[in-house]
Structure formats: structure tokens, C-alpha cells
Amino acid sequence: MIPLNVNGKTYQVDVEPEVPLLWVIREQLKLTGTKFGCGEGLCGACTVHVDGEPIRSCITPVGDVRGKKIVTIEGIPVRHPVKQAWLAEEVSQCGYCQPGQVMSAVALLKKHPKPTDGDIDSAMSGNICRCGTYPRIRIAIHRAAGAKKKG
Numbered sequence: 001m002i003p004l005n006v007n008g009k010t011y012q013v014d015v016e017p018e019v020p021l022l023w024v025i026r027e028q029l030k031l032t033g034t035k036f037g038c039g040e041g042l043c044g045a046c047t048v049h050v051d052g053e054p055i056r057s058c059i060t061p062v063g064d065v066r067g068k069k070i071v072t073i074e075g076i077p078v079r080h081p082v083k084q085a086w087l088a089e090e091v092s093q094c095g096y097c098q099p100g101q102v103m104s105a106v107a108l109l110k111k112h113p114k115p116t117d118g119d120i121d122s123a124m125s126g127n128i129c130r131c132g133t134y135p136r137i138r139i140a141i142h143r144a145a146g147a148k149k150k151g
Helices: 021-028 081-088 098-111 117-124 134-144
Strands: 002-006 009-013 047-050 053-056 069-071
Touching: 009 021, 047 098, 053 098, 081 098, 081 134, 098 117, 098 134, 117 134
Parallel strands: 002 069
Antiparallel strands: 002 009, 047 053, 047 069
């Protein structure tokens, strides 16, 4: 059994330590907001926070996060400024990548409360949006930071 702290709750999961965290989150814990995208850690759809840092859960063995604090998209409150900005700016199109995008944006704003466009582009570069909502993502992050920019 591997103990996991996910969204402030402790779970005991009966899996091998090399099983990717993504599959434990989705299949064992039934938290399906975190998405499978590429399976190689390149697209960002599976982004979660481990001890406050964004990681790719599809390539992170569950044994590596034993004893660490894991936060999934379900652990980000509905009233969080990033989630509110996402709604206000109508960021989502198909929505598939958005949980990973939100998780990366939340981590960015923790490190850089007033990010520049360059900070945003750098922090979000590992998250792929096939619908191309990047301009709305940037505006939403500025809005969440309290520095709303138009267009």
C-alpha cells in the first residue's frame, strides 16, 4: 500500500510504485479532471501540483510522490482567481487541456504574482492547446493577477 495525500485527504492505494500517478488519480481515486494527453510529459494535460510544483503526472511514478502533497484540478477551489478568470475570459473551447492549463497558471501566479507576458509565455509553454486559446489564456492569467489586459 502506498499512502498518498491528494487534495488534503490521505488515501492508501494498492499499486506498484512504478505506476504513473495519472492512472492512480484517475482510476483508483476517481478524480477524472486530470487528463491523459500524450503519455510522454510533453503536452501538459496531466499537470498536477506536487508540493506546490507543477509536474506531469503521466510520467511520474506514484512511488516518487509518497509523503508529498498532491493537488489536482479538483483541489483548486471554484472561487480561485484563476478559475474565475478562465470563466470570465471564456478561455475554454473544447476544454480538454484546460485542467492542465489552470494548474500551470496557478503555479505561475504563486511564484510570480504579477507576471509579464514573457513570464506567462515561458510558464505556459509546456501546455499545448489544440484549439489555440493562447491569447485568452494570457488575458485570463493577467486578470487573475489583478492586472487585467484587453486584447
